[in-house]
Each structure stands twice: as C-alpha cells, then as structure tokens.
Amino acid sequence: MISADKALHKLKEGNRRFVGVTSTRGVLETHLDHIRVVREQKPFAIILGCSDSRVPAELVFHCGLGELFVIRVAGNLVAPSQIGSIEYACQQFDTELVVVMGHSNCGAIRVTVDALLAEDRPVSPNLKSIVERIAPAVAPAVSNHSDASHDELIGIAVNANIQHSVRRLSEKSMILRNLVEAGRLKIVGAEYSLDTGEVVFLDD
Numbered sequence: 583m584i585s586a587d588k589a590l591h592k593l594k595e596g597n598r599r600f601v602g603v604t605s606t607r608g609v610l611e612t613h614l615d616h617i618r619v620v621r622e623q624k625p626f627a628i629i630l631g632c633s634d635s636r637v638p639a640e641l642v643f644h645c646g647l648g649e650l651f652v653i654r655v656a657g658n659l660v661a662p663s664q665i666g667s668i669e670y671a672c673q674q675f676d677t678e679l680v681v682v683m684g685h686s687n688c689g690a691i692r693v694t695v696d697a698l699l700a701e702d703r704p705v706s707p708n709l710k711s712i713v714e715r716i717a718p719a720v721a722p723a724v725s726n727h728s729d730a731s732h733d734e735l736i737g738i739a740v741n742a743n744i745q746h747s748v749r750r751l752s753e754k755s756m757i758l759r760n761l762v763e764a765g766r767l768k769i770v771g772a773e774y775s776l777d778t779g780e781v782v783f784l785d786d
C-alpha cells in the first residue's frame with residue numbers, strides 16, 4: 583500500500599493534470615483515456631467531499647476507477663455513517679490518507695450561515711439535521727467576522743467547516759485516532775476552487 587505522503591503527491595499531480603486539461607481539451611475525453619473497468623479496488627486515498635455536482639473527486643484528481651474511495655455528503659460533514667465508511671475503507675484497504683475536501687461557494691455552508699444569521703432554521707427535519715451538524719463548525723466564524731461581507735463570510739465558514747470535519751474524524755472514531763497515532767493514517771483538509779479547478783491543501 584502506498585504511504586500517505588505518496589498518496590498526497592499523487593492527488594496533487596492529478597489535480598495539476600485536471601487543471602491543465604480543463605484549460606486545453608475536454609476533461610472527460612482525457613479522463614476516459616485512462617479509465618478501465620476494474621474488478622478489485624485498491625484506493626490510495628479516501629475522500630470525504632461535498633455532494634455538489636461541480637466537485638466530483640475522481641475528475642478533479644484525475645483518477646481512474648478503483649483509485650479513490652469517495653464519500654460525498656452536502657457540506658462534507660461528519661456523521662456516524664461517514665465515519666463508518668472511512669473506518670471500513672481504512673481497515674479493508676489499508677489506505678493511509680483521508681482528505682476532507684470542501685469547496686468555494688458551498689451551498690450547504692451558505693444555508694447554514696444564513697440560518698445562523700437569521701436564526702431561521704430550514705423547515706425539513708432532514709435538511710435541518712445537516713444544518714445542525716455544520717452550525718457548530720461555522721458559528722465562531724460567523725460571530726468573529728461580523729464586519730465581513732457575506733461572500734467573505736462564506737469563504738471563512740467553508741474553511742472552518744473543513745478543519746472542523748478533519749478534527750471530528752479523530753475525535754469521534756477510536757479506530758481512526760489509533761491509526762493516526764500509530765503513524766498509519768493522515769487526515770488532511772483541502773479546498774477546491776470552483777473558479778480555477780485547483781485544490782489547495784490546507785497544511786501546505
């Protein structure tokens with residue numbers, strides 16, 4: 583199995599190719615060049631990303647089938663089923679890297695920030711459960727940046743939510759925490775830009 587550092591390098595290289603390709607020829611065409619149907623999977627990275635239709639992990643990291651284990655949920659939040667999926671992948675495939683990937687202008691973050699500002703929660707209990715999971719991550723950003731513009735606030739909140747999800751994975755999972763402490767797992771945050779297609783890793 584490849585190390586977390588090598589996996590991180592592969593993702594960065596893949597995103598560089600993606601950004602290059604989008605500015606030259608059709609990304610899907612190029613992506614399909616190297617996709618083969620595979621029966622077995624050996625994901626070198628686990629991605630917890632947002633469901634947003636503009637941020638498919640395999641495409642933005644220019645990866646083929648079987649290379650990434652992807653969990654997508656609005657606002658890349660951490661709830662038991664996301665944690666369970668990641669624990670499964672770590673144990674099953676010995677994958678050493680987890681990336682929590684948020685993105686600019688995230689709708690789930692926007693809805694949560696607006697709910698906090700207006701103290702007006704969504705009506706659907708299901709949507710409300712998403713907002714309530716994201717709210718603790720972004721509430722400090724909202725109260726500490728009262729002078730920021732609305733768009734700036736969303737940007738700050740997106741970043742805060744990514745970092746919150748990274749922390750929560752270790753806090754809420756003994757399995758993941760033990761793997762991190764044993765040096766067998768890295769959990770990192772990243773932000774995808776809808777404007778440029780670039781992924782910025784938060785530790786860089």
Ligand SMILES: [Zn+2]
Nearest residue numbers: 632634688689
């Ligand atoms: Zn989103």
